[in-house]
Amino acid sequence: MSSEIFLKPKYDFKVPIDASAISPNEFSGKTLEGIKNIKIWEGNKEKTLGDLFIIEGNTSSEVKNMKIILEGDFSKVRRIGSNMSDGEIIIKGSVGFHLGEKMSGGRIIVEGNADSWLGSKMKGGLIEVYGNAGDFIGAPYRGETKGMKGGTIIIHGNAGNEIGCWMRGGLIKVKGDCGLFPGIHMKNGTIVIYGNTEGRCGALMKGGKVIILGKVPTVLSSFTFEEIRSSVKANGEKIDGPFYVFTGDLNEEGSGKIFISTLNNTHLKFYEKYIE
Amino acid sequence: MKILIKNGYVYDPLNKIDGEIMDIAIENGKIVESISGEVIEIDAKNMIVMPGGVDLHSHIAGSKVNSGRLLRPEDHYKDIEKKTNIRRSGVGHTIPSTYTTGYRYSEMGYTTVMEAATPPLKTRHTHEELNDIPMIDKGCLTVLDNNWIVLDYLSKNELEKCAAYIGWILNAVKGYGIKIVNPGGVELWGWGKNVKTIDDQVPPFNITPREIIRGLCKINKMLNLPHTIHLHTNNLGTPGNYRTLIESMKCVSDLSNGSIILHVTHVQFCGYKGYSWITLSSGAEEIAKFVNENKYVTLDLGQIVFGDATTMTADGPFQYILYSLSKNKWINSDVEAETSAGIVPYRFKKKNYVNAIQWSIGLEIALLIKDPWRVFLTTDHPNAGLFTSYPKLIAWLMSKKAREKILEKVNKRAKSKMILPSLEREYTFYEIAIVTRAGTARALGLKNKGHLGIGADADVAIYDVNPKEINPSKEYKKVRKAFRKAAYTIKDGKIVCKNGEIAENIFGKTYWVNVDIPKDLLVSTISEVKGKFEEYYTVKMENYAIHENELLKSAPLKINSNL
Numbered sequence: 001m002s003s004e005i006f007l008k009p010k011y012d013f014k015v016p017i018d019a020s021a022i023s024p025n026e027f028s029g030k031t032l033e034g035i036k037n038i039k040i041w042e043g044n045k046e047k048t049l050g051d052l053f054i055i056e057g058n059t060s061s062e063v064k065n066m067k068i069i070l071e072g073d074f075s076k077v078r079r080i081g082s083n084m085s086d087g088e089i090i091i092k093g094s095v096g097f098h099l100g101e102k103m104s105g106g107r108i109i110v111e112g113n114a115d116s117w118l119g120s121k122m123k124g125g126l127i128e129v130y131g132n133a134g135d136f137i138g139a140p141y142r143g144e145t146k147g148m149k150g151g152t153i154i155i156h157g158n159a160g161n162e163i164g165c166w167m168r169g170g171l172i173k174v175k176g177d178c179g180l181f182p183g184i185h186m187k188n189g190t191i192v193i194y195g196n197t198e199g200r201c202g203a204l205m206k207g208g209k210v211i212i213l214g215k216v217p218t219v220l221s222s223f224t225f226e227e228i229r230s231s232v233k234a235n236g237e238k239i240d241g242p243f244y245v246f247t248g249d250l251n252e253e254g255s256g257k258i259f260i261s262t263l264n265n266t267h268l269k270f271y272e273k274y275i276e
Numbered sequence: 277m278k279i280l281i282k283n284g285y286v287y288d289p290l291n292k293i294d295g296e297i298m299d300i301a302i303e304n305g306k307i308v309e310s311i312s313g314e315v316i317e318i319d320a321k322n323m324i325v326m327p328g329g330v331d332l333h334s335h336i337a338g339s340k341v342n343s344g345r346l347l348r349p350e351d352h353y354k355d356i357e358k359k360t361n362i363r364r365s366g367v368g369h370t371i372p373s374t375y376t377t378g379y380r381y382s383e384m385g386y387t388t389v390m391e392a393a394t395p396p397l398k399t400r401h402t403h404e405e406l407n408d409i410p411m412i413d414k415g416c417l418t419v420l421d422n423n424w425i426v427l428d429y430l431s432k433n434e435l436e437k438c439a440a441y442i443g444w445i446l447n448a449v450k451g452y453g454i455k456i457v458n459p460g461g462v463e464l465w466g467w468g469k470n471v472k473t474i475d476d477q478v479p480p481f482n483i484t485p486r487e488i489i490r491g492l493c494k495i496n497k498m499l500n501l502p503h504t505i506h507l508h509t510n511n512l513g514t515p516g517n518y519r520t521l522i523e524s525m526k527c528v529s530d531l532s533n534g535s536i537i538l539h540v541t542h543v544q545f546c547g548y549k550g551y552s553w554i555t556l557s558s559g560a561e562e563i564a565k566f567v568n569e570n571k572y573v574t575l576d577l578g579q580i581v582f583g584d585a586t587t588m589t590a591d592g593p594f595q596y597i598l599y600s601l602s603k604n605k606w607i608n609s610d611v612e613a614e615t616s617a618g619i620v621p622y623r624f625k626k627k628n629y630v631n632a633i634q635w636s637i638g639l640e641i642a643l644l645i646k647d648p649w650r651v652f653l654t655t656d657h658p659n660a661g662l663f664t665s666y667p668k669l670i671a672w673l674m675s676k677k678a679r680e681k682i683l684e685k686v687n688k689r690a691k692s693k694m695i696l697p698s699l700e701r702e703y704t705f706y707e708i709a710i711v712t713r714a715g716t717a718r719a720l721g722l723k724n725k726g727h728l729g730i731g732a733d734a735d736v737a738i739y740d741v742n743p744k745e746i747n748p749s750k751e752y753k754k755v756r757k758a759f760r761k762a763a764y765t766i767k768d769g770k771i772v773c774k775n776g777e778i779a780e781n782i783f784g785k786t787y788w789v790n791v792d793i794p795k796d797l798l799v800s801t802i803s804e805v806k807g808k809f810e811e812y813y814t815v816k817m818e819n820y821a822i823h824e825n826e827l828l829k830s831a832p833l834k835i836n837s838n839l
Contacts, residue, residue, distance in 0.1 A: 143350035 003060035004067045005035065007053045013076040015043035016096065017052065020079040024066035024087025024106060030059060063087050064106075070095075075115065081108050084125070097134075100127050103151070116160065117141075122170065124151040135160035135179070138167050148172075148189065152235075161198075164191045167208060171235045183210040186256060190234045196264075205249050205256035211239060213261045216268070223248030223258060225271040232259045244268055277769055278303050278311045281736065284320030285743050287705055288327060289714040290727035294706045295743055300325060302734040305769035309730055316771070322742040323763055326709050327726050328387025328735030329666075330716040333506075333541050333576050334657040336377050337391050337405035338416070339398040340588050340617035343609045344371045344658070347619055348586060363778045370586040370621075370658040374408040380664055382411035382773050385737025385762035387784070388717070388725050391416040392506070392541065392656075393457060393590045395613035396423070397815070399449035400822050406786055407828040411765075411772055413725075413735075415787035417506050418451030419590050421488050422462040423614045424812055425805055430491040431483040439495040439839055440801040443791040446501075448821035450788035450830070452720075453503035454496055457590040457615060458510050459488035465616045470593035471510050474523050485510050486527045493528045493537055499791050499837045502721025504539045504574070509546045512594045518559025521546040522566050525573050532572035539719060542578025542656035544638035553601075553630050557693050558637045564644030567651070574719050575645070576652040579638035579669050580631065581661025582624045582682075588659060592616030612814070624660070626682070632690035634660075639672055639679065640694070643701045648710040652719065666712070667759035673703040673711075675752035705743050721833075722787070734769035737762045785831035792836050 005027060018041040027035055036050030049055060060066055066087035074080065074091060079098040081089050086106045091099075094112035104123040109130075116134030119127045120141065133155045138148030139162060147166030154173045161179035164172050167189040177195035186205040196214035203220055211232055219225075223246040231240045243259040260268065281300040286293050301311045335341050345352075348371065355368035357376050366376035381389055389409075394402040394416045406414050420426055420442055429438035442454065460478035461471040471478065474485040489507065496505045509524045511517040521540065528538050540546070549559040567573055587598055592608055595618020599606040602622055610617040624631045638660070645651045653669055655661035661669075671678045676699075683691055691697070703711070717726020724733040741758035748755045761776025772780045802817075809817045824830045 141350055141353060143348055 002065045002067060003058045004069055005055065005057040005059060007049075007055055007068065007070045009072045009074070010052060010054055012073070013042070013052075015076065017042050017077045018079055019077045020082035020101070021049065022068065022070070022077075022080045022089070023082060023084040024063050024068060024089070025084050027059060027068060028063045028066045028087070029061045032057070032059060035059065075113075081106075094131065100125070103127075113157070114155075119148060119151065119153045121146065122148045122151045122153070126152045126154070128154045128156075130156045132157035132176070133159045135162055136165055137163040138170065138172055139163075139165035145185070147185075158195065164189065164210075167191070177214065182212075183208065183256070183258075186210070192234050192239065202246075202249060202256050202258045204252050204254075206252050206254035207256050209234070209257050209259065211243070211259040213239070213264065215264050216260050219246055219258065219260070219268065220248065222250045224250065225274050227275065228262060228272070229259070244271055278313065278315040279318060279734070279766065279769065279771070280311060280315045281318045281320050281325055281738065284323050284325035284738060286325045286728065287709040288728040289706060289710045290718065291729045293728075298325075300728055300736060302736070302766065302769045305734050307728055307730055307732045307734055318738070318764060318771075320738050320764075322745070324705060324739040324741055324743055324758075325728075326385070326737050326739070327713045327717070327728050327732070328737050328765065328767065329381075329385050330388040330713045330720065330722070330726050331381070331386055331654065331663065332390045332539075332652060332716040332720050333392045333578075333654045334389050334663055335392055335588055335659070336389060336414075336657070337374065337409060338394045338402035339613075340590070340609055340619060341371060342401070342405065343607050343617070344586050344588050344619045345373070347605060347607050348621055351584075351586065351621075360778075362781055364781075370584055370662055374405055375410060378409040378411040379778050382765050382767070382778065383761055383776050384664070384666060384759065385739065385765050385773075386412060386663075387735035387737070387765065387767050388413040388722065390414065390452065390720060393417060393419050393455050393508075393615070394449075394451070395419050395590065395610050395615040395617075396445050396449045396451070397613040397813070397820070398610060399451065400826070403450060403786065403822060403827055407783075410781050410783050411767060411778070413784035413787065413831070415452035417453045417455035417503075418446060418449060419455045419457050419615045420445065421454075421456040421459040421492060422616075424463075425808055427463065427478070427481045427483060427488070428808075430488060431481045435491060435494055435498065436797065436839060437801045437804070438491065439498045439837070440793050440797045441805055442495055443499050443793045443837060443839075444798060444802060446499075446789050446791055450786070450822050450824070450827060452787055452789055453501055453506055454492055455506045455508070455590075456489060456492060457508045458512060458594065459485040461485070461510055461593055462591060462616050465592040466611060474510055474520060474527065485524075489524060489527055490531065493531050497531070497537070498839055500835055501789055501791070502833060502835070503719065504537050506539050506541055508541050508589065508591060512545050512589070512591055513548075513597060515548045515550045515552055515556050517546050517548050518562055521559075521563060525566060525570065529570065529572065534571070536572055536574055536650070536719070538573045540573060540575050542654065542659065543575045543641055544578040544580060544634060544660060545656070547637045547641060556630055556633050558633060558640055558695065560637050560640035560644055561695065564641055567645050568647070571650075574650045574652070574715075575641065576654040576656075577638045577642055577669075578654055578656035578660045579642075580624050580635040581655055581665040581668060582626050582631070582635065583661070585622050585624060585661055586619065586658045587622050588617060588619040590615040590617045592618045594618070595620055598622065626686045629687045629690045632686040633693065635682070635686070636690070636694040636696040640696050640699065642673055642711075643696075643699045648703070648707045649715045649718070651711065652716050653711040667756045670708055670712070670759050671752040671756040674708065674748040674755055675750070676700060676702055677749060678752040702749050705748070734766055736764070736766040738764040738766075783828055785829045786827045787831045787833060788827075789835050790832035792834065794839055797839060
């Protein structure tokens with residue numbers, strides 16, 4: 001039997017809240033009272049979930065039947081859905097940093113905006129954001145070199161800088177625009193950007209694909225132009241082009257590929273003279 | 277505070293006490309004959325009582341340590357120390373924050389730690405950090421071999437003036453001894469080069485590493501410093517470098533009159549035989565043979581511990597090699613100071629051929645050198661492993677079984693080349709006390725440390741393991757556990773650690789040498805140097821010197837030089 005748990009903030013949060021406990025894995029098998037007593041940090045004070053949120057609904061003993069619905073402003077609440085392996089989280093509002101960190105399965109749906117490090121080090125599952133998202137999507141914590149490994153992140157709005165940083169697998173789709181350095185340090189996996197980017201795509205990448213359907217100001221000089229291709233596959237889905245195809249980053253002896261729509265980037269036409 | 281430690285098995289090698297049941301009395305921060313009146317009694321029955329641990333080579337403070345912290349945010353966030361009523365919060369792991377460094381040493385029963393390399397120009401930073409490290413006594417060794425003025429004097433063979441200048445620097449920056457890092461090579465690194473043998477020329481000074489080592493060794497004697505020269509050899513971390521090591525040790529052989537005149541540090545990194553990384557093998561037998569025959573040299577291990585590490589040395593060219601091999605992120609810092617540190621994060625893996633050989637070299641050297649007074653236990657923290665891994669090392673040295681446990685998992689080709697599986701020797705508790713405290717304290721020339729005789733500093737570690745009942749060879753896990761968390765750590769006569777938990781937050785002293793140099797020699801040398809100083813340095817000579825009140829607890833050792 002599926003079960004739904006509703007969480008609403010009791011007041012406007014002023015300091016960050018570490019909410020790695022809000023996940024189907026933590027909630028399953030607990031009574032409503034048990035969930036209310038889960039320990040959680042608000043700033044430097046240890047509190048319980050019940051102190052911060054109005055919690056209603058019924059629980060399930062199985063993770064996959066758990067559905068957590070968050071209503072209100074969660075933009076100060078971090079690490080929701082951390083390490084979740086199954087079930088569903090629906091956020092009717094905006095949400096803070098590190099949503100779905102290290103998640104390996106299940107679904108997270110955000111109806112508002114998501115903040116930076118969305119799906120950080122994610123291994124599997126799906127995150128779908130209907131608003132905008134911040135920087136470092138799928139990226140690991142600062143200094144680490146192992147990013148997103150699997151799963152799918154879909155952003156219907158815009159995204160920030162350095163999305164897919166250190167990515168090792170999986171798929172990131174951005175329906176809107178994105179900032180600088182998409183696919184920086186990327187090793188494998190796919191990034192599809194339907195809108196424009198601010199540029200410097202794939203800097204220091206060693207492998208993987210970045211597909212850009214909108215505008216790109218320039219291509220980094222450490223990438224070589226390969227060919228024009230009529231279409232490209234992103235995780236099995238065919239995307240029509242045509243595309244300029246670049247390989248790099250040669251600074252890292254990489255063999256990553258950047259696909260840039262020819263139709264929206266006529267200023268890159270001069271590359272065509274390099275086709276033999 | 278008066279403390280009486282009762283009925284413990286005391287290991288005090290400097291006073292030749294090997295596991296006797298004794299009482300240790302402490303009053304006013306010193307060990308005393310007997311005490312009366314109101315005392316705190318510690319029942320150490322069935323426990324080991326040793327002097328507090330003394331580490332003579334560890335990178336715990338200073339410019340490159342801090343650069344390492346900045347380079348590695350990922351190092352810290354999984355290892356967080358919470359604030360309590362006694363201790364401050366902090367982060368741990370390969371490069372712990374200052375407070376955590378002090379606490380973790382203290383939890384293992386260590387009470388004195390020497391920061392191994394600090395460029396004179398950046399020593400103010402080192403002292404600022406040392407001031408913030410609680411629980412332990414400390415000091416820092418000053419890197420002096422790639423200092424232009426020193427090189428200039430050495431090339432002209434003006435040893436007296438050079439000695440006066442070095443004496444002045446040690447006084448000025450509050451250093452404890454002369455550290456030599458890749459002599460000549462680090463200077464050349466400023467020009468993108470390195471030296472290959474100890475007889476290569478170092479332009480523009482036209483001096484060789486051999487001359488630098490010999491010169492500084494003589495100066496060390498002239499200044500009468502408590503510690504010998506502390507040498508990090510040339511060609512560190514390159515295959516075939518055990519020959520360079522032996523050459524470097526040989527080159528001062530005629531300067532000894534039977535006393536110890538040279539300390540070679542993290543010897544594991546310079547014990548490589550073979551012509552490339554593929555043919556790498558262990559030079560431990562040759563090194564051990566030399567050290568067994570020549571009594572004027574001491575070593576410390578720099579033992580590899582498998583897992584995460586952050587390599588950081590003042591040897592820029594070596595770090596560049598390591599960066600080229602690992603392709604990891606790196607920093608080359610301090611090139612503008614009198615040295616050129618490099619920092620590269622590194623992970624030592626059991627299945628890696630080279631790493632497995634490296635691991636065996638350290639242990640082979642420790643087991644093949646017969647005299648434990650001349651080989652000390654270190655991991656060159658955080659280069660080859662963390663100081664928190666010392667209990668693991670102790671277990672490896674005390675138990676063949678513990679070594680075999682690792683040997684089962686290491687690279688097979690490496691194992692077939694090692695002589696380690698054939699070594700039967702197992703250290704006793706007495707020998708462990710030598711390599712971790714008595715020997716190191718003696719090598720550093722700290723007279724009140726490393727023993728429990730009357731008048732010694734009341735630095736005591738008590739470990740909850742019964743040496744008469746336990747068989748460390750078989751039950752090495754118990755030994756490891758006991759050394760990981762001391763039952764009691766007593767520092768300056770206060771119980772600072774109890775059952776591996778910090779009980780009181782105190783600050784230790786900073787040792788430095790206050791060398792007495794004849795006034796006319798000092799004045800003439802300084803007036804000669806001043807012009808060069810104005811030309812070479814970014815700071816005024818007056819600002820270069822660190823005032824004594826910049827140290828939290830200054831502990832100068834008054835030295836009468838032979839000048």
